[in-house]
Amino acid sequence: MRWWLVVVCLAACPGPAADQQQPYIEPMASPSRPRLDDSLIEFRFEGGQIEFEVWRQGSRVTQLARNRYAVPLVMRWAIPTFANLTPLTPTEGVIVLPAADKPSGTSQSLVLAEFEIIDTAYRYRREISYRAKFGDPRARPEDYAYRLPYPTGLTFSVLQGFHGTFSHRGSNEFAVDFDCPVATPVLATRDGVVIASNAAAQGAGTTSEYLDY
Incomplete structure (x- = not known):
């Protein structure tokens, strides 16, 4: 997004x-x-x-x-x-x-x-x-081994990785898309606090109008 x-x-x-x-x-x-x-x-x-x-x-x-x-x-x-x-x-x-x-x-x-x-x-x-x-551009990242965003024991293919030509540009350039079935639990990859949510983002698709979903 x-x-x-x-x-x-x-x-x-x-x-x-x-x-x-x-x-x-x-x-x-x-x-x-x-x-x-x-x-x-x-x-x-x-x-x-x-x-x-x-x-x-x-x-x-x-x-x-x-x-x-x-x-x-x-x-x-x-x-x-x-x-x-x-x-x-x-x-x-x-x-x-x-x-x-x-x-x-x-x-x-x-x-x-x-x-x-x-x-x-x-x-x-x-x-x-x-x-x-x-975010604060003055902040510096810490090395951290991130967990996968789904339950342990499951395996899914990566559909699109860093700098993906389909939609991973701008603020999405380091996103990763997994080929998960509907209703797969999505888990946090590290401890933290949810700062915002957007319940309006209910769309899905492969055309340009869905780039922000």
């Missing part, structure tokens, strides 16, 4: 039309009291999600991200489009979001970018895009 996603999120405050600006009628947040202007949930499976939040304090706007999975996430993000805002920090980057304390648990919010509102009498707008996947 490919875990990299590309999603565009729109802020709750759309930008003014070029020929007719409408006053921003909501009261400004007090400089000493931040206000949540926008929130969005993405990359959601059983076990966690990514949460994006935009906080405003006076004329300062801060884009945050938080990881609810029990493992770190690496995310490439960008804010390529914005209106009525001046960037105070870079508008793109790569960040590792720390793991939550448990599946769907709590974790630290990290700042992605900060902006200054040009004219607080009018609405502001920004778009954010991202790609994310599980």
Whole structure:
């Protein structure tokens, strides 16, 4: 399954039309009291999600991200489009979001970018895009003899191994496909914690539309 996603999120405050600006009628947040202007949930499976939040304090706007999975996430993000805002920090980057304390648990919010509102009498707008996947690229693997993913004593042929030309590309390049009959128990190959599940992946087939199953 490919875990990299590309999603565009729109802020709750759309930008003014070029020929007719409408006053921003909501009261400004007090400089000493931040206000949540926008929130969005993405990359959601059983076990966690990514949460994006935009906080405003006076004329300062801060884009945050938080990881609810029990493992770190690496995310490439960008804010390529914005209106009525001046960037105070870079508008793109790569960040590792720390793991939550448990599946769907709590974790630290990290700042992605900060902006200054040009004219607080009018609405502001920004778009954010991202790609994310599980893991921390700074982690280093340990040598480990993995068990086979089915009960001891059974033997099955390998249909497709590493770098298989049919579907083992990208995040699946080191996958191994075994020729097992339906209802064969699938076992963990080493001790660990299930971090996410996707009950929607019920399809099967040999054509391109099934590459993510």
